Amino acid sequence: MSASHPLQFIDPEQLARITDLHLLARRVVEGFLAGFHRSPRYGSSIEFAQYRPYTQGDDPRFVDWDLYARTDRLHVKQFQDETNLRCTLLLDASASMAYASGAVSKFQYARMLAACLAMILSRQKDAVGLIVYDHSVRAYIPPKATPQQVYRLLIEMDNQRPSHRTDTAETLRYLGDVIQPRGMVALISDLLQPAREMLENLKSLQARKHDLIVFQISDPAEQTFPFDRAVTLIDAELEDEQFVVPAAVREEYLQNRTAHFSLIRQECLAAEADYEEFVTSEPLDRALRFFIERRNALLMATSARRNRPHSGGR
Numbered sequence: 001m002s003a004s005h006p007l008q009f010i011d012p013e014q015l016a017r018i019t020d021l022h023l024l025a026r027r028v029v030e031g032f033l034a035g036f037h038r039s040p041r042y043g044s045s046i047e048f049a050q051y052r053p054y055t056q057g058d059d060p061r062f063v064d065w066d067l068y069a070r071t072d073r074l075h076v077k078q079f080q081d082e083t084n085l086r087c088t089l090l091l092d093a094s095a096s097m098a099y100a101s102g103a104v105s106k107f108q109y110a111r112m113l114a115a116c117l118a119m120i121l122s123r124q125k126d127a128v129g130l131i132v133y134d135h136s137v138r139a140y141i142p143p144k145a146t147p148q149q150v151y152r153l154l155i156e157m158d159n160q161r162p163s164h165r166t167d168t169a170e171t172l173r174y175l176g177d178v179i180q181p182r183g184m185v186a187l188i189s190d191l192l193q194p195a196r197e198m199l200e201n202l203k204s205l206q207a208r209k210h211d212l213i214v215f216q217i218s219d220p221a222e223q224t225f226p227f228d229r230a231v232t233l234i235d236a237e238l239e240d241e242q243f244v245v246p247a248a249v250r251e252e253y254l255q256n257r258t259a260h261f262s263l264i265r266q267e268c269l270a271a272e273a274d275y276e277e278f279v280t281s282e283p284l285d286r287a288l289r290f291f292i293e294r295r296n297a298l299l300m301a302t303s304a305r306r307n308r309p310h311s312g313g314r
Contacts, residue, residue, distance in 0.1 A: 092189035094166030
């Protein structure tokens with residue numbers, strides 16, 4: 001990581017100390033985009049639509065310097081595809097998301113990530129919406145591309161606390177009923193629930209031409225089961241208790257965990273959904289890059305479809 005893109009912009013433990021979610025998202029996005037725009041892999045849209053005022057974090061390559069010379073004001077070129085992306089963020093706020101073996105819980109990490117994604121989408125003039133859910137939908141804010149939208153989303157996220165059991169499948173079913181086809185859906189969850197019904201509803205969204213991105217949020221302890229003493233484990237959502245000896249159950253736990261998430265990954269790929277696991281101890285930059293590169297790929301594919309010659313017949 002370069003000196004111009006310091007770790008504190010994206011390190012979750014440092015970010016968790018910031019109580020203002022809007023300040024956190026703005027700080028992360030400005031720092032991240034400043035480095036990302038210098039990357040030769042950064043994508044762009046094709047069809048020019050209009051100008052808009054330059055805002056901090058915009059790519060300087062898109063500044064119209066001729067217009068600046070005439071008006072003494074900075075404007076960037078906005079492309080047609082940039083006005084058409086609609087993204088709905090799904091934030092899992094169930095009780096299992098409260099787990100933390102370190103300084104940052106899964107929910108804190110997921111909420112920081114969702115806030116940053118909302119800020120990025122807003123800065124790109126995309127329409128962004130939000131669903132917060134546990135066993136039912138707590139809040140639904142339909143996608144909009146207004147300047148006030150990102151503030152509304154961040155206020156809603158900031159007011160949420162993890163509780164209750166989760167039902168991602170039902171939330172995906174609800175989403176399929178309320179959003180227009182051909183949007184982007186970004187699911188942010190620990191995915192700790194039976195997989196089959198959830199995957200069926202993901203496939204249903206894909207059939208309606210939605211582009212799907214799945215962020216699996218994990219705690220480091222969930223990946224390794226590092227406990228070395230007998231302990232009573234409590235299910236955060238069902239409140240069941242079970243006394244376990246870690247050495248006796250570790251191998252079976254890890255095998256079951258691997259099988260669960262391997263199935264989800266396999267089915268997501270089959271449904272052309274982008275899927276990746278992110279750990280609460282790692283900086284946010286990989287998750288942000290994962291999202292932006294997927295967004296840019298989607299915009300380029302959309303533009304290619306629009307520009308493809310159509311063969312006509314009599």
